[in-house]
Amino acid sequence: MSPTPWLAPLAAGPVRGELRVPGSKSASARSLLLAALADGPSMLSGVLASRDTSLIRAGLTTLGARIDEVDDRLQVTPAAELTGGGRIDCGLAGTVMRFLPPLAALAEQRTEFFGDPAASQRPMEPLLGALAELGAEVSQPRSLPFSVARGRFRGGAVSLDASGSSQFVSALLLGAPRFPDGIAVTHSGPTLPSLPHIQMTVTLLTRRGVAAVQTGPASWQVSPGPIAALDEAVEPDLTNAATLLAAALVTGGELTTHWPHGVQAGEELAEVLAAFGAQLTLSTGPDDTRQLTVSGTQGLRGADLDLSKVSELTPVAAALAALAPEPSRLRGVAHIRGHETDRLAALSTGLGELGADVRQTADGLEFRPSRLHGGSFATHADHRLAHAAALVGLVVDGVLLDDVACTTKTLPDFPGMWQNLIGADR
Structure with missing residues (x-):
């Protein structure tokens, strides 16, 4: 641009x-992702039309979802199984470079992530390290560009330092209902920023029937299980x-x-x-x-x-x-x-x-x-x-x-x- x-x-x-x-960029990204993982089609209204949301829509499509424009709404049809195998442009969007790799760890084929030149400076190591610890195959160095494949990934318990971005925690929580073992994630570093964004993630998960709870001052758990299809409006x-x-x-x-x-x-x-x-x-x-x-x-x-x-x-x-x-x-x-x-x-x-x-x-x-x-x-x-x-x-x-x-x-x-x-x- x-x-x-x-x-x-x-x-x-x-x-x-x-x-x-x-519409809210943060809520738009989360609602799009959960709709792409749900048990059936969802109709979303009020989704922000911006570069970041266009990139996350394209990324979810690369992973196997289908997103159709219906008047001024979006119909999101999830893939029965995430496929991957393509390249995802993250731009400068933290929601793309952080929210989609845990989904790529569930996909059948290796997915490559790239972005704008400045995107390589944005912190990614804690999240990618956590995925690797949980069994995913993650390339080195752990900054853009990188690739993610399923490997032995099942989810489970993991600690990471999310002081650089609360999106590291939200990324794991959002994909966790589809992880075979769910997730139990603990923030192990100093002060955790932007806590309301994690609370937003938990709220949107629970709206779709997911068992998502905060288990301690800096720990959360999401159980594996279905994500309900839901028609919803994104807040301004x-x-x-x-x-x-x-x-x-x-x-x-x-x-x-x-x-x-x-x-x-x-x-x-x-x-x-x-x-x-x-x-x-x-x-x-x-x-x-x-x-x-x-x-x-x-x-x-x-x-x-x-x-x-x-x-x-x-x-x-x-x-x-x-x-x-x-x-x-x-x-x-x-x-x-x-x-x-x-x-x-x-x-x-x-x-x-x-x-x-x-x-x-x-x-x-x-x-x-x-x-x-x-x-x-x-x-x-x-x-x-x-x-x-x-x-x-x-x-x-x-x-x-x-x-x-x-x-x-x-x-x-x-x-x-x-x-x-x-x-x-x-």
């Missing part, structure tokens, strides 16, 4: 209105919603969106905005849906936040911290150095070049009040970094993103949504 430079539009005044946000992506709602905070406006009480860390995400000065109002909208209104009329302030549960929001929190008139500290996110890029280094450098007084810490970032100015911002092909730069650009003229095309990872038309949001014409 060719980089697309983009001048972030400046807001003419307070941003106001209602938001419609596409609340991380993306929080990103868009932050526009109300930095411009002193007010925005409202659907805010379901479901499988995502909705309360934790909303609390990040509140910590920076947003006023939050939960109400009941049409059809008894829950809505969240974010008002920024009382102004932006600094915050001291542990973002370990909602680390995906760190770039947006960093943008808010860079604009705040008071000091801020973001912590608990050392693991995001291994995301699409080293997000802490990229945020420190990128925001620093726009005038922010920011320094890296062992597990986050610290900000002191500063006056930002326009300039070029390197996104490193990372959608969340692009979101942060766009947010700064609402109130700082002349912020030029070196690439906005990377936002298709989670929002197919981010520039259009962003400009419609603020009523911009440039």
Whole structure:
């Protein structure tokens, strides 16, 4: 995908209105995978249309599932037996490179995984090592590109260090109902990040009748057994919603969106905005849906936040911290150095070049009040970094993103949504 430079539009005044946000990337990936392993066809609505979900759909098809578009829904027909034998493009998507190898360990033929050049830097060793320990044949080195074959794989008990990504645990749990011996997985390292994403995995498993339980502070068990076919609707992506709602905070406006009480860390995400000065109002909208209104009329302030549960929001929190008139500290996110890029280094450098007084810490970032100015911002092909730069650009003229095309990872038309949001014409 060719980089697309983009001048972030400046807001003419307070941003106001209602938001419609596409489906959750995390929930879309999990629902697609479980539907591809189920006992019969499932019909999914609200699945995010993005590069990441297109790649996981293609990967599941390579492994033997069939996915058909029916109007605006997806009908997923599982394979009786996973076949494999092909090549799976992971792009930069952690959900593809981590969720699909355990399925490849069940397939009849060896499956090869490859991705974008930067994908080889994303942590994979703990998951691939666990699969090898459980009997799968996994190539060396254990980073992209790699291959996986069945070998003597049956599942069972395994310990791994998931401090680099909670996706290592979710990957094993999602495939476990099809493992002959299920899975009992224990996180053996330091603090486990993004715990709500593991809780999402367990919830979606149990919805389909799977016996999935948390057996300890950092251990989970999934028993082998059927995965029920289920027609379901994917929730809107609340991380993306929080990103868009932050526009109300930095411009002193007010925005409202659907805010379901479901499988995502909705309360934790909303609390990040509140910590920076947003006023939050939960109400009941049409059809008894829950809505969240974010008002920024009382102004932006600094915050001291542990973002370990909602680390995906760190770039947006960093943008808010860079604009705040008071000091801020973001912590608990050392693991995001291994995301699409080293997000802490990229945020420190990128925001620093726009005038922010920011320094890296062992597990986050610290900000002191500063006056930002326009300039070029390197996104490193990372959608969340692009979101942060766009947010700064609402109130700082002349912020030029070196690439906005990377936002298709989670929002197919981010520039259009962003400009419609603020009523911009440039």
